Amino acid sequence: MSDDVAYNENWASIWEKFNSIRGRAAEADETAAFLERYCRGGSALELGIGDGRVAVPLSERGVRVEGIDNSDSMLNLHAKRTDVIKAWKADMANFTSEQRYNLVYCAYHTLMMLVTREAQISCLRSAAKALHDEGTLVIELPVPAIGDFVGGQKTTTTLVDHENTFVTADIHDPLSQNLVSTLLWFSGTSVRSLPGRARYVYHQELDTMAECVGLKLAERWGDWARGEFTEGSKRHISVYRRADL
Numbered sequence: 001m002s003d004d005v006a007y008n009e010n011w012a013s014i015w016e017k018f019n020s021i022r023g024r025a026a027e028a029d030e031t032a033a034f035l036e037r038y039c040r041g042g043s044a045l046e047l048g049i050g051d052g053r054v055a056v057p058l059s060e061r062g063v064r065v066e067g068i069d070n071s072d073s074m075l076n077l078h079a080k081r082t083d084v085i086k087a088w089k090a091d092m093a094n095f096t097s098e099q100r101y102n103l104v105y106c107a108y109h110t111l112m113m114l115v116t117r118e119a120q121i122s123c124l125r126s127a128a129k130a131l132h133d134e135g136t137l138v139i140e141l142p143v144p145a146i147g148d149f150v151g152g153q154k155t156t157t158t159l160v161d162h163e164n165t166f167v168t169a170d171i172h173d174p175l176s177q178n179l180v181s182t183l184l185w186f187s188g189t190s191v192r193s194l195p196g197r198a199r200y201v202y203h204q205e206l207d208t209m210a211e212c213v214g215l216k217l218a219e220r221w222g223d224w225a226r227g228e229f230t231e232g233s234k235r236h237i238s239v240y241r242r243a244d245l
């Protein structure tokens with residue numbers, strides 16, 4: 001098992017708790033409402049579908065949603081949650097789809113989990129091929145917060161309550177734009193360590209990568225409620241369509 005896959009398998013065990021702490025479970029309906037309008041009553045494919053946090057409410061809005069994920073544990077969580085949404089094991093860095101979709105989307109920081117520029121471009125290329133001619137690609141990414149790092153490192157406390165402490169330690173590798181991190185989860189007398197790696201991308205680099213695969217930026221928002229993207233935004237929701245339309 002590769003390091004990357006091991007990371008995903010570990011995360012599945014704390015996924016629901018972590019999402020509720022981060023407010024990600026609560027915003028899933030808002031995310032689905034945003035995405036629904038690009039489906040035009042048709043179909044959508046989620047890259048890194050996870051437990052169906054977004055796919056389930058999108059499907060409940062009448063969209064035919066499918067998804068891929070490379071983690072058996074996450075796919076198991078997904079299968080426990082719904083049998084309406086088809087989800088299968090595939091690497092989003094290089095996938096082929098017989099079907100074409102109105103919408104392909106990649107939520108949260110999932111694209112960052114591909115840790116090289118080449119893998120990220122390859123993912124966008126696969127996504128572009130999976131779209132109908134007039135289809136839409138939506139990508140959510142955090143705005144990189146590299147300015148918070150001191151001496152190339154950062155420690156963040158996400159939660160402290162009577163039962164749990166979540167502390168994340170990050171090291172910045174500027175040459176590869178990689179963040180190497182470990183989440184330490186202290187609970188009672190136990191501590192669990194969840195290592196990970198991600199490659200951050202600025203929004204303009206994402207536009208350039210999209211252009212490399214024949215897509216162009218159509219819209220950019222600061223959140224799923226269609227708030228403006230500003231210099232204070234912590235993330236962006238970027239919407240791409242085929243450049244030759």
Ligand SMILES: C[S@@+](CC[C@H](N)C(=O)[O-])C[C@H]1O[C@@H](n2cnc3c(N)ncnc32)[C@H](O)[C@@H]1O
Nearest residue numbers: 008048049050053069070071074091092107108
């Ligand atoms: C941060 S979670 C997001 C899950 C879901 N998209 C959501 O918004 O709740 C990232 C998901 O992407 C999956 N993933 C990571 N790398 C992947 C890859 N190379 N191919 C397919 N799925 C991947 C993980 O297993 C995990 O389920």
